[in-house]
Amino acid sequence: MPDLPLPDHHYRIAVRELCAFTAKSGDLDLRFTPAPTALEGIAGHGKVTGRRDGTSYESEILLKSHYQNLQVCGRADGFDTKARRLEEIKTFKGRLDRQSPAQRALHWAQARIYGWLLCEARGLESLDIALVYFDIDSERETLFTEHWSAVDLRDFFEAQCRLFMAWALLEAAHRRERDAALQALAFSHPQFRAGQRELAEAVYRATTKGRVLLAQAPTGIGKTVGTIFPALKAMPGQRIDKLFYLSAKTSGRQLALDALRELRDEGRASLRVLEMVAREKSCENPGSACHGDACPLASGFYDRLPQARADALAEPSQLLDQESVRSVALVHGICPYYLSQELARWVDVVVGDYNYFFDFGGLLRALTQANEWRVALLVDEAHNLMDRARGMFSATLSPEALKLAAQSSTADAAPRVKKALASVKRQWSALNKAQVGDYAVHEAFPSSLLNALTQCVQSIGEHFADHPDTLDADVHGFQMEVLQVLRLLENFGDHSLIDMQRSKALHAKAGETDISVRNIVPAPYLAERWADVHAATLFSATLQPMAFHADLLGLPERHATLEVGSPFRAEQLAVHVARHISTRYAHRAASIEPVVRLMAAQFAARRGNYLAFFSSYEYLEQVADALSRDHPQIPLWRQSRRMAEAQQREFLGQFTESSQGIGFAVLGGAFAEGIDLPGRRLIGAFLATLGLPQLNPVNEQISERMNQLFAGKGYDYTYLFPGLQKVVQAAGRVIRTPQDEGVIHLMDDRFSRAQVRALLPAWWEHSGVVSAMERR
Template sequence: MSYTVAVRELCEFTAKEGDLDLRFTPAPTALEGMAGHAVAAARRGEGYRAEVALAGDYKTLRVRGRADGFDPEHARLDEVKTFKGRLDRQPASHRALHWAQARIYGWLLCAQEGLEQIDLALVYFDIASQKETVFTERRTAEELRQHFEAQCERFLAWAEAQVAHRAARDAALTALAFPFGGFRTGQRPLAEAVYKAASAGRCLMAQAPTGIGKTMGTLFPLLKAAPMQRLDKVFFLAAKTSGRQMALDALTRLADSAPALPLRVLEMVARDKSCEHPDKACHGESCPLAQGFYDRLPAARAAALQPRAGSERIPLHQAQVRSAALAHQVCPYYLSQELARWADVVVGDYNYYFDMGGLLHGLAQANGWRTALLVDEAHNLVDRGRKMYTAELRPEGMAQARQSATAARYPAVKKALDKVRRAWVALDKQQASAYAVHETFPEDLLAALQLCGNTLTDHLAEHPAEPDAALQAFYFDALHLVRMAGLLDAHSLVDVTQPTAPGLPKAARAPGSSTLCIRNLVPAPFLAPRWEAAHTSTLFSATLQPQRYYTDLLGLPEDHLAIEVESPFQAAQLSVQVARHISTRYPDRKASLAPIVALMARQFGERPGNYLAFFSSYEYLQQAAALLAEQHPGLPHWSQSRRMLESEQRQFLDRFTETSAGIGFAVLGGAFAEGIDLPGRRLIGAFLATLGLPQVNPVNEQVKERMQALFGEGYDYTYLYPGLQKVVQAAGRVIRTPSDEGVVHLMDDRFGRREVRALLPTWWAPSS
């Protein structure tokens, strides 16, 4: 069995050395890079061949890739690299890596074309000036063959180990048995649907009730399908820490049930949660874990992937990666990124795959991996996708950049920022209302931002040793805005919002104080290529109703499959009460407090235990909690606060025990409204003092107009469906196991409406 590796990945493995150096250096976007390559190719002669597919073998290793160009008349191979800034500041390690790639391509071409020698050219194409700087060398085929084989030999031990691991992994997965005595009700049809979708190479949208074990019900069948479908990687993607932890727990249970299962599970964590030296910059002159990173990486990588004594399985959770990294004095965060190449299952946040620069998607494309996606609590991907493809400039960012030491010291930087500021002020002066929508991004401001971006690119390239956090933050925001302006279509809108808070000083409302935004409303065009890139995908959640809403907004393939798993729970287990005498509409909230508190106190008196009470805002929550404390001082209660730390969230949940009793006040859509598991007596009921409808404001009204124009259901797509999804998720905290019993109080007269009832779980039997 052979192992296939891309030329770039081979050289990344064998030819990188020295420090990890993440000091900012301007880099072309993917589109700029492609355009630069096209310009360089167009300048060559008539017989020039661009994008030459090449492949070659060494022992059990197959190396493949595409050379940027070949001129057969002059026997010259081009390796084109686009860049911004000054080429003379390029680290020597980068040049060495580029030559390594060119020489690999050179041998593959010599072998394919029967050439005895060839000229190799490193072509550095300056995006700004469109000029080329070319470095050439002449090599014989024999020299290139020796170089090729030396690089392959350095990689071969890893490739052979990976082939052996893959064979052992697939054999173990084929024999793997379900780790529990049997499937829960509803879990088997879910597992069967996931397996069939993987076998057919399709995308599956699965709505399955909370509490049936969706995580294991999706992971197990996908792993079982991996050998037959030749899956290289499974990416388990979640919106929240709780979802990632449930996946890790399920994978641990699988491994415990089959101790010899050689499954490499990698947990990807955010940089701010894994950085050992947050006070230091990411380069060798500042951080000791960046110094000599690539020199120590091979040993750290080998140690991390070494099976534990007495076990073939390799857990690469955050703690294990950190331990291996610190033992070899390398950065844990960037070690985990290197390990993603060798893991079988990667558990991480949505952004690792769906973001514009998502690491996992990029690696999959570069290596030609056959991947499978599991998207946990997929209803969250609508909002998260919108945020990924939204760009915003805030006035405080501009102010900090203009007041920075760099702007004061370098006139060209200040001039460029001032030009943006003038265009911004002029735009605000033309705006009569506090909120305005533009059909296109204002041309004068866009031109100023583009010019400013070029100036800052040149400056930052010229002065890499002079970091300026405020200037860089504005620069990145401006670049993202310009990039999204180039992709603007019906999926997004351009809006300008001026501050309107009561009592705001006049100066704060002055021209130039607005927030500029390209607001993505439909992430489908950006997400659709990501579904297509995977062999199979499964999106699962308890709330994917109605299906057309998620299909439209998430860009699912036209031939995607859908399943709604029948609930294992009975209506008798959950008493759903509708409080028609209460209105939680904004004008009625003050009047609603007394009946809400009275209902909560009565329910607690009838059946003491633990309850969650959900409100639409912190203000509403605090008012209800204060009235409860005043009228029922003996009733225990505790409240969610703004921006709770993870430790504070754990303390909130720790109060829900088998023997405790009280009411936890929380915000609908927040940390405690989904992804938490409080079975049995830990939670026996919930109060929903809201329909969860998004606030009616100018932005949402614009969203409604666009949803109406695109899908014909403006109000439902903007307000009703997102609101009821949050309600069902929150109520789903109550019944977690087949033996649970509880009560849910839906406190608003609108819960009695037919269109609202249609979006509630079919197994509920709400009181009329």
Template sequence: MSPPPLYTVAVRTLCEFTARAGDLDLRFTPSPTAQQGIAGHALVQGRRAAGYESEIALQAEFEGLLVRGRADGFDPALGRLEEIKTHRGDLERQPAHHRHLHWAQLKVYGWLLCQARGYASLRLALVYLDLGTDRETLIEETFEAEVLRAFFETQCRLFLDWAACERAHRDARDAALASLVFPHPQFRAGQRELAEAVWRAVKHGRCLMAQAPTGIGKTVGTLFPALRAWPAQQLDKIFFLAAKTPGRQLALDALDRLDAGGARPLRVLELCARDKTCEHPDKACHGESCPLAKGFYDRLPAARAAAVAHGNMARAKVRDVALAHAVCPYWLSHDLVRWADVVVGDYNYFFDTSALLHALAREQEWRCAVLVDEAHNLIDRGRQMYSAELHEEQLSELRRDAPVELATPLRRLARAWRETVREQEADYASHDDLPGRFTGALQQAVAAIADHLADAPQEAPSAQLQQAYFDMLAFSRLAETFGAHSVFDVTLRRRGRHPCTVLCIRNLLPAPHLAPRFEAAHAVVLFSATLNPVDFYKDTLGVPADAADVEVASPFDPAQLAVKVAPRISTRWADRDRAIEPIARLIIRQWQGQPGNYLAFFSSYEFQHRVAAAVASVDPQLPIWEQTAGMSEADRQAFIARFEPGGRGIGFAVLGGSFGEGIDLPGDRLVGAFVATLGLPQVNPVNELMRERLQQAFGAGFDYAYLYPGIRRVVQAAGRVIRTREDRGVVWLIDDRYGRGQVRSLLPRWWRIEHGT
């Protein structure tokens, strides 16, 4: 019995590693979608004669390296093996390294087939299908089997040294993780319970919803058990996904602590947005413009080796390595995903429509554990990911400056747009169905722009045309999956004599889009301090029916936090004018009785400003500072910096904004908070639509659309006060509805709520 292979690699991965050379060239050409590529393959395969074989599974081993994959098609009568690629426009515009890579893949498949079936020679054909014309271009050549074998073995030898290092890395990593020790002398209260639940979820390949309070160390409490479970479950990757930059940094810091002084050979990669990592934003992504794109693939192997040898592949480290080897940091980080163990990034890298991590996980058949930090944010983020807008002003500007060949499809689109909105008089209208004529005209316009961009000279297209294409394409793709989870709406924006309209596919329930992502992972852990009630999150996120859930008890003593309700003040819209003076007096009385730093949260900037003005008029000496709409990053940092240790003053902010979660002000940097609202989202046509749709789906429309999201914001804001077991503070809940039993049941169990005076 032959020993198992030391390493297994897909044909595509092998060739991308060994056969790419030359410049990085991302001059814009509309690339086919995955669905279009699949349809193109099926079209070509369907044209072939009887006996044609499609999707042929092949594999071969060379010196302990197992190479496997699926060849697109083989015609036994012609003795021709085909590699099918889809494209748009002039094939001569294809970058040279693409053609080189395609031939490499085909030659490897050629040898695998020769070895499997004993062929002495084989005809190989690259088949390029133009999606705009359905025309095939065949580039064909006959090879002797020995030539193909030599090529195959050369690629394998180029990979084998790396494969040996990879095998050694994985063996050392798994051995270290099997004996991984918790990085602190002991677990915090509740942290062990969380860790055990995560370990069981990874062990059994399940989804886990974990509610755990702030202060117990959720990041370490989820990463440690997932890493510890890794060897036995033979994981390929862990994806740690966060909604905001601070969450990513917490994960990187936790992984550093778990590193045990560098003894653990774990490769940790941070993924960042392109606009934060591009070194030359004024240059185009090709070798004739950007020096970091010139010869990118020639220098990539050395850069890759240096990065993985370091292990710590956080943004700054990747940048240092990239610049030392004169390659683009952003595209280097994308290449490193294949060789990283833990990838830390934003939600969109796994959950968005064109998510990098999800696509690679499916392509490479990775066994992944996905950890989702502050998972309560995934509902709103999911809705954003699966919504799209088109602006009439954008179309009008595009028509004025568009090339002649686009005039007709854009005119048809404008006509269909006018017909769609002609009867509308209200500022907002929603529809359960998409207008068929408009979506048809939109698809034609998208195809026409794609063909124009594919046939245009290699200069970069205008920013206006490119952005319009991306927006239209996103709208068109969402139209293909339109259903009860979304609504089509039209908003009239009245500016001057000619109102402009905005068309939107608006996602109301992200569950149908997110559910396949959960199913694609071996295990998923969604954790947050606010996942109550758990059924609300399960329903709206679409987690599997057999998902487990755990609620970890708070480590805090109720005596640490005085939670007081102002039962005689209403912050409802109709009562706002009467509420301003009582709220201002309450804030001043609390501050005078216990001076220190406080945060005061309100439902709107206008309400916030009026109360702040009332406080200032009564006590001009009390230091106050306010959040403003559209604050820059520097302004937000300055706002937070006012909360100095031992300081005294009140920061006024909007609930659900930048300062309602994700900021850490331990000790006496923050001694209290006022929440002058129940946090309910604004009653407007969109939220009312959401209420109706959620009522139809789950029978709990008001709770799902208003109450639960509102109370979540309240709990998050109040959670800024107590961050450690040494903190002490007070929270005022200012609204008479906090006296209701249903509302009280949604607040943290460890709170002891008392009526204030």
């Protein structure tokens, strides 16, 4: 709660989190009902309180109390002063009689604790306590009421506190030890690299002043440890509860874990670090539903959780990476994925994907809000956040998903679901027939289809609530698509588009369309996330122009910026612009021969390992085939579509200190950033593209909207800036250390334009002419 900091020997906890610790028991069970969205929940609370007598009803009552050194705080949903009844409001969908006894017990525990906090604050001797369940779909209320004396409520409150107290004392002691260790923490290397100290000082200033920092720092200076170390050092003085290190890729998370492992050694291992991984990567029983009847690791989960949690956090030298969490979980016979979610409450640093904080329902953001933690955020490779956020706040309905749902066994067995799906199909087909052309933009979501979708998800939800043990993957998949669309429509604005385009799916019928709510400017959503944290640093080697990123990422007006100069010398990198080559789509066939000739000449002039980047797999294959045909003596390796992680490692494994060859890759793919091939492992790169997004109706609509929102910058914001950013990222694979030397060939005449060159790193020394080698 907003309050003065507690003394170091005190511990503060929210009512919800206290009850989650003390009152949860039994199985992990995710069968109850589809949960309302956050906005639906807020609206539901508002409808319940709006029905009450405004002269005698109070809502959102801020309460707190102490038990020994523990402070418990929260907001009671409502209190009727005339009836002397405190209400705990819960919104739901589906059938209330499907709720598990354990879930009901948890809700009662929360209500009773609020009851005592209110009795103590108001001097009440007794009161009624009501659980108010509000059905989002029918808008019906169901009340369960108990009468309690203040004495009995106090006893209940103190009993819960005693259950938590031993843990609270351990947590308070850990916090003191952690802060002392961080104050004494030394840098994990003998000295800072060039530029690294400047970055570290800026991160420390931003974290201590509670600001958002946008920092561009070149590849190779050690950005990972250069941001983590100062953020950790700032934690004690700012009473920061948690540090979240978020990255878009596994490689970035691994670098963070390695840096934290070194820093923990320096800090006498007083820092709890947790790696969070996706459910599909940590599930021990893929295909099983998450409840005790289907998965043994869900059975009795909350009964075995306390000992598993204690064991996981008891070993101070253990960094809680995926394998460590899995090991502890399986010893206690519980789910590793959900154990990691529980551990997130009690660690100091979490390393995970962007979605854990930025996405709808992101766990880390939800915990931050529930506990009102002071959080410092580090966003690695922040140039990726725009596209990732667009994906988080977009949704597409596909005819294939509807088709699979309609053909499912559930539709055959459940007439109401079959009827609802048929209604959706009719409305969708009518829109398909009315559409002229392959692509159309709508100012609002078509109301007839929206009504059918709303009724459909209600019918599906009711069916699953009635049959919780028979979850149909095809129907559930369509349900999730629709729920995401409905959630996005609650916040629809000029930051997004509603469009329909002819489906390109393999089995799509003529005239079928995909319908999308397509976010193009994630700023309004992300601005709420920056407001939730004490401080944030977004860093990358490619954040130019910074105003572009600030606009689209919704950074606060008073955010700070930093551009760290390169530690590399122009002599380390020869940059050539091939003005005689055009890789525009219309000229692509004609470009293959000169591109191959240039690559072969460079390889002959200096044998070693190179990466060649292309705009598409098709173009990559055409050039690779031509090089293989005309110069069979040059070894080459090709990136393929949908490479698994093992295949990616195999591809990179061919780049050794002694090997020679050219690796063909797609710009913006797995090998265009986040890989480290220093020294002789990589001595050059060929860029046969400007990286500009494809010219198509969707991008043209995005460009038009960007023009409207950002004063005519549509082309730059849609095409030029994102494209050149990918080019610089890919080229950045060549020079990784102060000892590296290499060459880059920018194979397109447009690289010679002043507007384009201004977006390339200043330390690059462009030849400005076409060399003799390039003209051979």
